[in-house]
Amino acid sequence: MSQNSDKSIPDVQSYADHRHVAIDRVGIRGIRHPVAVVDKTGIKQHTVATFSMTVFLPEDRKGTHMSRFAQLLNEHDHDAHSVANFVELFREMNRRLDSTEGTIEMTFPYFINKTAPVSGKPGMMDYEVTLRADIRRGHEPDTHVRVAVPVTTLCPCSKEISQYGAHNQRSQVTIDARVCNNTTLFWEDLIRIAEQEASCELYSQLKRTDEKLVTERAYENPKFVEDLIRDIARRLDDVAGLCSYTLEVENFESIHNHSAYAVLTRSRDD
Amino acid sequence: MSQNSDKSIPDVQSYADHRHVAIDRVGIRGIRHPVAVVDKTGIKQHTVATFSMTVFLPEDRKGTHMSRFAQLLNEHDHDAHSVANFVELFREMNRRLDSTEGTIEMTFPYFINKTAPVSGKPGMMDYEVTLRADIRRGHEPDTHVRVAVPVTTLCPCSKEISQYGAHNQRSQVTIDARVCNNTTLFWEDLIRIAEQEASCELYSQLKRTDEKLVTERAYENPKFVEDLIRDIARRLDDVAGLCSYTLEVENFESIHNHSAYAVLTRSRDD
């Protein structure tokens, strides 16, 4: 049967609305789709993304057309998404939904094949990357890149006051960066900065020679949650193409059943 | 042993810092504590809260004193928290941390003993409530109340186009309200508005007579995610003591494996 048969069925969403309440964003959330992404080196990686897609709804329209969001994903199955072209998918969404404002977001595990620091053994490390494009009325679209990077932190106080040892733990660094107009930004570069500034970075495969090195490196390089957030912030100030950012660090403390946490937001215009 | 023995141990957190990076918020997150809360009727309810407590850290101080956050909770074990007095806990946190800015947040399950609509059978319904107090430099503290309310929504389009039946599902309404200065606001009132505007409210215990009523009520009262958010928004405009709010509705669609979602933010100053 053809889609045309829809025409004989009432289109409730298109009815007029008289409540005088415009809706900032309405659409779908939590839809998963297999995707390809392209990183800095131009290499395509297959992964699975979770999408959120929403548009502005003017006060006189009863509903949006929800099926068009899913349709967009299905018709863009062969795209390879990148920071540079994500805004195209976004513009296409707005066109289809007859919208001047909206937000599209995709979150996916991204893998880097890292080599262990001494043995050179390869191993896939996973990171969570989010791309987000957003437009407010009368503005150009914004693109955001968000990375969540697991690292090691080792406590400077614990090291300083103890005869031996120092508590350390897995931490998560989250960088949510707004890309300046007419530039691009690579999520790998943000990931790399978070790893370089941590007490030590993580690996999926470590031999004993590697384990010795990462243990000693962390001990030589103690960082409070406050130190790590400051050191990353200073590095981010020098990243080209980054207009503003929110940076978070959470340490899953090995001596407590709660986290130490820090957050800061900076804008180039500040 | 006394705490004084701390004095002979280096206090690394108190060292000076020379990186020139102030930290917007730093502290602890995800710490659970048994608490009592007091609702509108003055009745005390025992529950369990998860706290997040953070303060501003000036650029010249290396670290904050993390243990003081947990200490605050332990010394306020006998408080009964309410929207009205939450700011007192907040001021006390800032005093102890020697801070002029900060944020404290507690999230807890809150229970209402509802009676089923026909049989009158009682049953405890659970809601998630969050209190948050926040201060930015040079401002008075803000208090926020957030409620997450599960309800039923029934699709108007599905009802209109189908010969019989209509898809419906559990949905979640989230209201994050900023309380005007020198007033209060009750979380039960926000919960009640969300339930009254939904296709139907939920109950923990329903007999057959009740199930008939809630089924028919939902069918008589179809709402898109767009309808529900608009109808609640109109009600919130009339709530005394509410200065601004962000309102979200998420429908866990029974015909899709994803959600329909809407969000809007309003301020009385708009």
Place this chain on the structure above:
Amino acid sequence: MSQNSDKSIPDVQSYADHRHVAIDRVGIRGIRHPVAVVDKTGIKQHTVATFSMTVFLPEDRKGTHMSRFAQLLNEHDHDAHSVANFVELFREMNRRLDSTEGTIEMTFPYFINKTAPVSGKPGMMDYEVTLRADIRRGHEPDTHVRVAVPVTTLCPCSKEISQYGAHNQRSQVTIDARVCNNTTLFWEDLIRIAEQEASCELYSQLKRTDEKLVTERAYENPKFVEDLIRDIARRLDDVAGLCSYTLEVENFESIHNHSAYAVLTRSRDD
């Protein structure tokens, strides 16, 4: 209106079923309720539990009566649950559901007010405790106690091979113990064993003198996931009233983005 009006409404659940498929367990899951629990010392603690309640359904009955499960919780609001009396709630559930077999489970955060090891500062530590009663046809009811205990582990290999430092992390020990008939068992005793055998236990509030002690204690007491599970297993062999158990340890590795994990099951009859 009275509940009697239910009688004029068809009772679909009571219809006969002809598919010849008995159902092992059917009921409700994920219902939250405020509860009181009583520990070893007899002291009552208020908390919030999540319940799962299910019964056997014979092949000739179409459905169970779901509302009776929620009713049971509401009518036992003033109970103080313990390992010793939990089976009473269970027998009551089976009576109401007209059942000879079933399972009831409640999971709740439980708090211990611990004092820091040097400063003596008090602080609430949270643990997750589960009580479960279960009956299979022709058997006496079984009672199970499950505790999830967060601890610190420090890696012996990392300590041995490194010039200084050793990676450590938060770990979770889970003990699921079956209580022998006609005896009891205290969840605090299981929690204590897990904490005593770890590299170090956790606290919610630690002053610097305490942090020095816990850092050094963990370093002096390195344990692989294999060591910790073995040391706890040996302790559990001596616990009176414990008939069989499943023991798990998961280390949230500070040098990897995955966990080290071990599990073993033992029965006194082995």
Place this chain on the structure above:
Amino acid sequence: MSQNSDKSIPDVQSYADHRHVAIDRVGIRGIRHPVAVVDKTGIKQHTVATFSMTVFLPEDRKGTHMSRFAQLLNEHDHDAHSVANFVELFREMNRRLDSTEGTIEMTFPYFINKTAPVSGKPGMMDYEVTLRADIRRGHEPDTHVRVAVPVTTLCPCSKEISQYGAHNQRSQVTIDARVCNNTTLFWEDLIRIAEQEASCELYSQLKRTDEKLVTERAYENPKFVEDLIRDIARRLDDVAGLCSYTLEVENFESIHNHSAYAVLTRSRDD
């Protein structure tokens, strides 16, 4: 640097152990890796899997060699996993870990490109599939296939007793099937059975003509959690290559804030 440099470093894991506690399973958990899987039609699909890999550890060995698990994944990057060949990966794991018993499990989102029932519009539906291979001492390896399938259920009682409408909701069917030796089994077949027996199946994209059909189909086809589990159980009894299974259905009730839940386990040998 070569891996040989490991030889000069103490191999703590290989030390003898004198506690006389063998460990049922020890290894790693929660490691993510990009993978390809092959379904019934032989078509390769790229996705992301989370692995758990564990082996038996005899009582006289102090530790297992954790790095070999991650190494296995990295060296099998180009495999396309299927139910038929998963046991090969498993045997390889046991060889590398010098083990006679163990368990390997991988869980991944799997996508089916479904066409909407009237409009024929295509849309990717996501399911969660788990493969598990397991060997106990003195036995052949077992292979298990687990699928988690989201569907719609509509309440027969609500339909029967109400003048119009009937509450319905998203539900999850979980089938964990053990594959008979020397046969295979396809996860798509298990998914299909769960969808066919539900009140209605889900789609990612539905036009109005489709929405009318799925609404009416669900209303014509009401099922309690008890009905759905029985109807699927009867279908599973006829699946070739399936030796035993555990079947669960959970309804995320649209009229309650909790789930209705049923479970049953059957073996062909029963």
